[in-house]
Amino acid sequence: MGRHRERNEDSFLAEGRVFAVADGMGGHAAGDVASGMIIDALRPLAHSDVLSTRELTEVIQAANDDIVVRGFQRAPTIGMGTTVTGVALVSGADTALWAVFNVGDSRVYRFRDGRLTQVTVDHSEVQELIDAGRITPEQARTDLRRHIVTRALGTIPAPPVDLWILPPEPGEQFLICSDGLTEELTDPQIEKVLADATTPAEAAANLVDEALRAGGHDNVTVVVVAAS
Numbered sequence: 001m002g003r004h005r006e007r008n009e010d011s012f013l014a015e016g017r018v019f020a021v022a023d024g025m026g027g028h029a030a031g032d033v034a035s036g037m038i039i040d041a042l043r044p045l046a047h048s049d050v051l052s053t054r055e056l057t058e059v060i061q062a063a064n065d066d067i068v069v070r071g072f073q074r075a076p077t078i079g080m081g082t083t084v085t086g087v088a089l090v091s092g093a094d095t096a097l098w099a100v101f102n103v104g105d106s107r108v109y110r111f112r113d114g115r116l117t118q119v120t121v122d123h124s125e126v127q128e129l130i131d132a133g134r135i136t137p138e139q140a141r142t143d144l145r146r147h148i149v150t151r152a153l154g155t156i157p158a159p160p161v162d163l164w165i166l167p168p169e170p171g172e173q174f175l176i177c178s179d180g181l182t183e184e185l186t187d188p189q190i191e192k193v194l195a196d197a198t199t200p201a202e203a204a205a206n207l208v209d210e211a212l213r214a215g216g217h218d219n220v221t222v223v224v225v226a227a228s
Contacts, residue, residue: 002180003216010178010221011035013086016046017096019225020086023106023178025152030071030080034154037070038063038084050091053099057161060084060103064158071154081154085120087174087225090165098174100164104152107182109175109190110166116175116191119164123151146183173200174225177207180218184211200224 001008009024009031022038024031041063045051071080083104090099100108102120105127110117121127125148126140140146151159173194181190185207193210197203204224211220 002219003212005219007032008219009035010180010219011039011082012176012221012223013039013042013046014223014225015043017048017051017089018042018046018086019088019174019176019223020084020101021106021176021178021221021223022082022084023104023180023219023221024080024082025149026071026077026080026154030077031082033070033077034067034080034082035084037067038082038153041066042084042086045088051088053090053163053165056088056090056099056101057163060101060153060161061158064153064155067154068156079154081152083123083149083152083178086176086223096168098166098168100166100174102162103159105149106178107176109177109187110172111175111191111194112169112172114191114195116187116194118187119166119174120162123159123162124149141183141186168227170227172227173203174227175203175207176223176225178219178221180216180220181207181211181222183218184214184216184220194224197224200226 013020022035024035083106085102085106089096105122105124204222
């Protein structure tokens with residue numbers, strides 16, 4: 001939980017073949033419900049013998065509809081929503097492949113050969129301004145619009161799910177995180193922590209500690225996946 005938060009609305013999954021982080025939104029007694037719902041929806045896929053990108057996408061979009069319905073059942077949850085991002089091992093023609101998926105402004109990074117690369121693209125107002133050349137990534141870090149998400153679960157119609165298919169590479173790691181990490185640490189700072197850690201668990205714990213030490217203005221959730 002962040003140092004300035006009264007509750008933690010993040011949820012995560014790290015089981016079997018699915019690794020995900022969800023950052024809930026919508027106020028008291030709502031964001032944690034929404035983020036928990038998408039994680040619960042993904043959990044059965046973690047132990048599937050065969051997983052396709054179509055099945056992954058369909059489960060995420062079905063969870064969106066469930067979040068919408070739940071949101072209208074009682075006043076505290078009206079308008080609730082959540083981001084979701086992560087990686088899953090899906091079945092390819094000859095071997096398993098990484099499927100990176102994203103809705104919202106939580107992120108997936110790939111760490112390979114000592115270099116950190118952001119795989120996902122934020123669904124946020126500041127990212128659209130960056131793409132349009134109106135602000136720089138450095139300006140986006142302090143822009144007042146940086147918390148405005150342009151795509152999230154809990155909307156009608158269900159938002160499209162961004163997907164990237166990546167072949168496994170020896171020695172690579174994936175970092176999955178809520179924006180509580182990237183709001184506090186720059187990519188070079190994150191890269192250094194990953195490079196210095198000896199295990200995924202150590203890397204995840206150190207990243208959370210560094211984000212809290214830097215201010216911890218939001219909840220911080222980190223999953224680090226090391227390819228075997």
